[in-house]
Amino acid sequence: MEQILTPEGTLIADSPLGVDDVRRLYRSMVAARLFDRKSVALQMQGRLATYAPFEGQEAAQVGSAAAMRSDDWMVATYRDAAAMWMQGYPWESLFLWRSGDERGGRPPDDVPVLPPSITVGAHMLHAVGLSWAAKLQGRDTASVTYFGDGATSEGDFHEAMNFASVYSTGTVFVCQNNGYAISMPTDRQTSSDTIAQKADAYGMPGVLVDGNDLLAMYDATSVALARARAGDGPTLIEALTYRIGPHTTNDDPGRYRQRREEDEWRLKDPIERVRRYLEAMGVWDPAWQAEIENVESEVIESAVGQAEAVESQDLEMMFGGMFETPTQNLIAQRELMRPHLEGE
Amino acid sequence: MVVMNLAEAIGSGLDDALSNDDRVVLLGEDVGRNGGVFRVSSGLQERHGENRVIDTPVAESGIVGTAVGLAIGGMRPIVEIQFMGFSYPAFDQIASHVARMRNRSRHRFTVPMVIRLPYGGGIGAAEHHSESNEAIYVNTPGLKVVVPSTPYDAKGLLTSAVADPDPVIFLEPIRLYRAVKEEVPGEPFDVPIGQARIIQAGEDVTIITYGAMTKECRAAAQQLDTEGVSAEVIDVRTLVPLDVETLVTSVTKTGRAVVVNEAARTGGYAAEIVAQLQHEVLFSLEAPVERVTGWDTVFPLKKTESYYLPSVARIVAAARTTLEA
Ligand SMILES: Cc1ncc(C[n+]2csc(CCOP(=O)(O)OP(=O)(O)O)c2C)c(N)n1
Numbered sequence: 001m002e003q004i005l006t007p008e009g010t011l012i013a014d015s016p017l018g019v020d021d022v023r024r025l026y027r028s029m030v031a032a033r034l035f036d037r038k039s040v041a042l043q044m045q046g047r048l049a050t051y052a053p054f055e056g057q058e059a060a061q062v063g064s065a066a067a068m069r070s071d072d073w074m075v076a077t078y079r080d081a082a083a084m085w086m087q088g089y090p091w092e093s094l095f096l097w098r099s100g101d102e103r104g105g106r107p108p109d110d111v112p113v114l115p116p117s118i119t120v121g122a123h124m125l126h127a128v129g130l131s132w133a134a135k136l137q138g139r140d141t142a143s144v145t146y147f148g149d150g151a152t153s154e155g156d157f158h159e160a161m162n163f164a165s166v167y168s169t170g171t172v173f174v175c176q177n178n179g180y181a182i183s184m185p186t187d188r189q190t191s192s193d194t195i196a197q198k199a200d201a202y203g204m205p206g207v208l209v210d211g212n213d214l215l216a217m218y219d220a221t222s223v224a225l226a227r228a229r230a231g232d233g234p235t236l237i238e239a240l241t242y243r244i245g246p247h248t249t250n251d252d253p254g255r256y257r258q259r260r261e262e263d264e265w266r267l268k269d270p271i272e273r274v275r276r277y278l279e280a281m282g283v284w285d286p287a288w289q290a291e292i293e294n295v296e297s298e299v300i301e302s303a304v305g306q307a308e309a310v311e312s313q314d315l316e317m318m319f320g321g322m323f324e325t326p327t328q329n330l331i332a333q334r335e336l337m338r339p340h341l342e343g344e
Numbered sequence: 345m346v347v348m349n350l351a352e353a354i355g356s357g358l359d360d361a362l363s364n365d366d367r368v369v370l371l372g373e374d375v376g377r378n379g380g381v382f383r384v385s386s387g388l389q390e391r392h393g394e395n396r397v398i399d400t401p402v403a404e405s406g407i408v409g410t411a412v413g414l415a416i417g418g419m420r421p422i423v424e425i426q427f428m429g430f431s432y433p434a435f436d437q438i439a440s441h442v443a444r445m446r447n448r449s450r451h452r453f454t455v456p457m458v459i460r461l462p463y464g465g466g467i468g469a470a471e472h473h474s475e476s477n478e479a480i481y482v483n484t485p486g487l488k489v490v491v492p493s494t495p496y497d498a499k500g501l502l503t504s505a506v507a508d509p510d511p512v513i514f515l516e517p518i519r520l521y522r523a524v525k526e527e528v529p530g531e532p533f534d535v536p537i538g539q540a541r542i543i544q545a546g547e548d549v550t551i552i553t554y555g556a557m558t559k560e561c562r563a564a565a566q567q568l569d570t571e572g573v574s575a576e577v578i579d580v581r582t583l584v585p586l587d588v589e590t591l592v593t594s595v596t597k598t599g600r601a602v603v604v605n606e607a608a609r610t611g612g613y614a615a616e617i618v619a620q621l622q623h624e625v626l627f628s629l630e631a632p633v634e635r636v637t638g639w640d641t642v643f644p645l646k647k648t649e650s651y652y653l654p655s656v657a658r659i660v661a662a663a664r665t666t667l668e669a
Contacts, residue, residue: 073417106450114416115448119440125406126441129413136369136395136419143413155433159406166401321447322486324454324509327538327585 001208001240004215007268009276016219019281025066025214026274029058030289031296032082033271035091036245038300039081039098043249047308048098052079056212056244059270060176062086063217064144064237067225073134073143074113075127079176079243080146081116089113091303099307102321112141120181121147121154124173128163131170131228142170142228144221150181152198153189161202161236170228172221173236176211178243183256199236211239212270242268315341345527350520351384353495353528354460357502358385358422360532362392365420368506371398371407372424372460381426382462382521404434408459412441415455420506428463428515429472435480442511443486458505458512464556464606465638465653466519468646474518475643476555476607481513482583482616489583490537491515493558495528497581500535508537517556540587542594546576549600549663552591552617554580557604557654564659575663583613591617592624599630600666604654609637631669634662 004013015022036055043051054061057079065086068074074087081094088111097104097116105115117123127145134141151157152175164171175195177186192198199206205227209220217239224235242265246253253262278284319334320326326334348356361368370385376399379386389397400407404425411421425431431438438459446454465474481489490505490512492498498516505512543558544565553561558579565575576594580586595601601621603614614635621633636654644652 075413102447103450105448106452109452114445114453119436122405122409122437122441125409125437126413126416129410129415130417131413132410133414133417133419136414137417156405156409156437159401159403159409162401162403163406163410317450321450323446323488324451328588329585 001210002216002220003210003213004219005213005273005277007212007273009273009280011277015215016222017215019278019283022215022274023278023283025062025218026271026278027292027296028062028066028086029214029271029274030292031299032058032062032085034293034296035081035085035300038304039095040245040249042304048095049100050248050250051098052248053245054079054082054243056242056265056270057176057178058082059214059217060174060211060239060241061146063214064174064221064239067218067221068144069225071112071141072225073127073130073141075123075130075143076113076116076146077123077148078116078118079148083146084113084116087111087113091300092306095304095307096310101310101313103310103313104307121151121156123147124151124160125156125163128160128169128171132167135167135169135231140170140229142172142225144172144174146174146176148181149175149177149179149186149189149195150184151175152195161198161204161234164234165202165204168231168233170231171234172224172228173234174221175236175238176241177238178241180243180247180257182247182251194238196236196238204234204236206236206238208238208240211241212268212273214270214274241270346530347525348495348528349522349525350492350495350498350516351382351522353499354384354502354516355386355388356528356530357499358388359391360503361422361506362388362396364532365506367418367420368422369396369398369414369419370422370424371400371411373400373402373426375399375424380424382518385424404430405437408434408437408442411457412437412445412455415457416445416453420456422458422460422506424460426462427473427475428461428477429475431461438481438487439484443484446510447486454509455511456509458502458514460514460516462516462518464517464519465643465649466556468649471645476605476638478515478583479607479612482613487511487513487584488537489513489515491517491554491581491583493517493520493555493579493581495524495526497535497541499528500533501537501581503532504534504537507534512537515555519556520559523559535581538582538585538587540578540580540582540590542590543577543579544575546574546598548574548598549602549666550576550578550591550594550598551602551604551659551663552578552580553604554583555606557606560654560656560659561604563656564663567656567660568663573663573667586617586620588620588624591621595621595625596628599628602634602636602659602662602666604636604659606638606653608640609635610640612637631666634666636662
């Protein structure tokens with residue numbers, strides 16, 4: 001397993017990043033955790049629909065996304081808000097989407113990130129197609145797709161891996177093996193010793209990385225992206241991590257795992273180990289911690305405010321979403337609905 | 345003008361699309377070197393290269409799923425699924441992503457893609473090779489569904505489908521691939537999506553159909569003519585969005601209608617046409633609208649195909665029923 005920074009915060013290999021960059025990404029992880037906890041809180045207040053927390057997976061997402069170029073495509077899931085935000089998807093869009101509003105599925109025009117995928121597995125093929133398109137167009141834009149351990153059981157994972165290697169597309173597959181697919185532990189999902197080894201069958205490199213190690217994730221993704229850009233094809237990265245929270249805000253992990261296991265993984269916290277490293281380097285102190293938490297919390301609060309301030313959707317938005325120009329049939333149906341709008 | 349059969353007309357449309365737009369790629373199983381199992385894309389890989397006419401692994405979900413990414417990434421993929429009965433592995437991609445990406449991203453990411461599905465029975469094929477499951481695509485919001493029945497319409501509708509900003513399911517009646525030849529312009533032209541075509545005008549009863557059943561319906565109309573019954577035959581050509589107006593105008597005039605398709609009866613597209621008619625023209629109707637369809641059985645193998653497919657005799661009988669009511 002590739003590791004650069006131990007849970008104690010000790011470097012055991014050269015850091016791929018200077019200390020200022022590590023500090024910047026540390027701050028991003030802190031922000032991501034604030035977003036995650038804020039989302040859980042908002043869900044409990046009924047202000048968001050179901051939410052899928054990623055606590056514990058911040059390094060896997062932030063470290064890998066940090067290696068991307070701003071024009072690289074990202075195709076990720078319901079649990080990958082941190083990665084998506086790193087690639088430019090605004091917090092307010094993510095809140096809006098989680099509040100049950102399709103407009104949150106539309107990132108700004110210069111953000112190459114697809115809306116979060118709810119179906120498990122299917123989206124990996126879209127990432128392959130996106131980097132394939134770039135290749136056909138003679139560009140070196142890559143794509144990075146995120147998925148869980150459970151998703152590797154879906155047929156589309158295998159079709160995506162196969163297409164990517166057959167056409168040698170610049171696709172980076174980032175599997176966050178967070179131990180569970182809802183209630184199912186990874187060893188009930190596959191008999192392979194690792195997910196990384198599945199890459200062998202497709203003739204591409206597969207690397208097993210400590211997913212709670214920001215630096216190792218950054219490094220492995222950088223290597224994979226360089227390979228992609230050089231036209232050498234796809235890579236599978238297995239980020240070994242742990243979902244500290246429930247599958248979603250509707251889930252009760254007490255039904256399928258021991259509290260002890262969660263406590264053990266807390267000791268390998270991805271944020272704490274970078275904090276220790278930064279402290280040892282003399283660039284972390286509690287005052288700075290308080291400052292970044294304050295600033296990032298304000299940013300997140302203001303994103304919540306923006307998401308909650310959007311105008312309500314009208315019928316045109318719903319019926320107008322299907323095609324570039326709505327069909328006569330859709331227009332007729334919209335008018336059938338109009339008299340039944342509440343309060344009218 | 346060039347004389348072409350339906351397969352050649354589609355090939356000509358594909359050739360034009362590949363020639364006129366660098367973004368167009370054709371992908372599918374055996375579409376390149378082999379020219380497709382029906383030879384529709386014969387010669388196209390030689391002409392346009394392996395990066396434009398792409399032979400894929402045998403993986404329908406993979407073909408359509410990567411084409412979603414290709415489309416979002418600025419390409420114009422035309423996908424061939426070898427037979428409609430093998431579109432089920434791709435159905436998740438079609439229903440969950442192709443049809444929804446525009447709405448999910450509120451118009452930011454769109455999937456202008458044509459999915460070509462050879463479909464329908466009448467050639468005594470092996471199991472799964474004669475399906476007519478268009479209803480599942482029709483009932484999937486976000487897709488347009490077109491069905492040509494002549495070489496001219498095939499090329500024109502294909503051109504429109506490729507130019508369409510939204511995904512189009514393009515049904516190709518297998519039985520008609522080589523059934524008729526007609527003159528088709530060698531250069532590109534379009535037949536607009538969403539317009540039915542009156543195959544022949546008549547006064548007494550309207551026969552509404554599409555795809556390979558146009559052949560049976562024409563023959564039925566000829567037979568009815570010898571009995572002194574004047575039938576109007578309409579090829580709807582586009583299932584979504586349906587040209588209700590042309591149907592309404594016709595049935596308002598004739599007062600009688602027979603809807604013919606080869607799909608299974610329950611929940612089939614004929615039922616949708618009947619529902620539209622009863623709502624729009626109920627008070628012009630002289631008789632209940634008749635349906636002539638396949639049955640709610642698995643599509644049979646060669647020996648009993650004729651029990652299943654609507655025949656000229658069944659269509660004529662249905663027309664008589666409306667006239668006797
Ligand atoms: C095709 C499909 N099947 C089932 C589900 C329901 N479901 C949602 S998440 C999930 C588990 C996925 O586990 P994994 O891929 O490991 O990702 P994680 O949730 O752990 O991040 C399931 C079964 C779904 N969304 N899509």
